[in-house]
Amino acid sequence: MNLGIIVVPQQSNYIVERFGKFYRLLNPGIEFLIPLVDQVAYTHSLKEEALSIPNQTAVTRDNVTITIDGVLYVKVEDAYNASYGVEDPHQAMSLLAQTTMRSELGKLTLDKTFKERETLNELIVNRINKAAKPWGIRCIRYEIRDIHPPEGVRRAMELQAEAERRKRAQILDSEAEMQSDINVAEGHKKAMILTSExxxxxxxxxxxxxxxxxxxxxxxxxxSLDLISKAVNENEKGRQAVKLRILEQYIHSFHEIVGKTNSIVVPGGKGGSDISSFLAQAITLATKLTEPVPDEEEGGEATERGREYNSNS
Structure with missing residues (x-):
């Protein structure tokens, strides 16, 4: 009722008509009107409102019938157009959202409907805003709440999801076994390399x-040869010891030769059957072997003796 004074709440707009014709727009605060002349025809809240879109059926591109619902968030931006551009802006937005949703779902397959929900929401919002621009109301966002495929399709999707999980599990197991084999082979390879090194x-x-x-x-x-050579050349006793050693080796070798054959072997020469001549021959050989080597710097005579010594040796 118009009593002459009216208070407009915050985030609200009132449309005032005078004699049934638009007069002015009332903003939040206190306003004065003429009783019986001015009348508040429409009130609009400028807050964002959520509209529940009821369940509806839609057919996807691959001919699967699904049941879908959602939530639409709208806001009045122009109270004049919202009052005179459409009879009921909220109902108009709800119906527009339903028809737009069915139209967009018909362009997608069932799998893409689940995978591209964000893209589908954006497409629906753009289509609604383009159509509702003259109504003074704007769609903020649209959210698909539930998608219900038929029972048979849902069971097939569950089996497909289970098979996909088993496939991923088998792939992970095979990759783990392959990595294990690779690690074992690398270990054997390194062990063989270290062993060879x-x-x-x-x-x-x-x-x-x-x-x-x-x-x-x-x-x-x-x-030892140097010591023996020094002992032979410088010491008479050393030469005697060498003679004795050579004599022992001579006799020992002769004894081994006799013991290994069936024949009797004695040194040749005059009186070869006499043992004394054998011993004399051994002593003579030892004496020649232990004589000091003459030096060539002493003269020709020494050189001749040295040559004679070398030939005898």
């Missing part, structure tokens, strides 16, 4: 040890 190092060290041992033996033999 260790064997190589061991052989090298062993060869070096044998070479060092041979060098040490040769050095010892050389040093």
């Amino acid at each position: 260790a064997d190589k190092v061991e052989k090298v060290n062993q060869g070096r040890g044998e070479a060092n041992a041979i060098l040490a033996r040769m050095k010892a033999i050389s040093e």
Whole structure:
């Protein structure tokens, strides 16, 4: 009732008519009207409102009938157009959302309907805003709440999802086994490489040890020969000892030769059957072997003796 004074709440707009004709728009606050002349024809809330879209059936591109519902969020932006552009803006937006949703679902297959819900929501919002622009009301967003496929299709989808999960599990198991085999093979490979390197190092060290041992033996033999040579050339007793050693070896060798054959072997020469001549021959050989080597710097005579010595030796 118009009593002359009216208070408009916050986030609201009132449409005032004078004698049935639009007069002015009342904004939030206190306003003064002429009783019986001015009349508040429409009131609009400028807040965002949620409209529930009831269940409806739609046919997808692959001819599957589904039941779908959603929620539509709208807001009045122009109270004048919302009052005179459409009879009931909220009902008009709800019906427009239903028809737009059925139209967009007919362009998608069932699988894409589940996968591209965000894209489908944006398409529906754009179509609604384009159609509702003259109504002074704007669609903020649209959210698909539930999608109910037929019972047979739902069972098939469940079986498909279960098969897909089993497939992923088998793939993960096979990849794990493959990685395990690769790790084992890499371990064997590294072990063989380390073993071959260790064997190589061991052989090298062993060869070096044998070479060092041979060098040490040769050095010892050389040093012993040097000592024997010095003892023979400088010491008479040393020459006597060498003579005795050569004599022992001569007799020992002769004894081994006799023991291994069925024949009797004696040194040749005059009086070869006499044992004394055999011993004398051994002593003469030992004496020649232990005589010092003449030096060539002493003269021609020494050189001749040296040549005679070498030929006798």
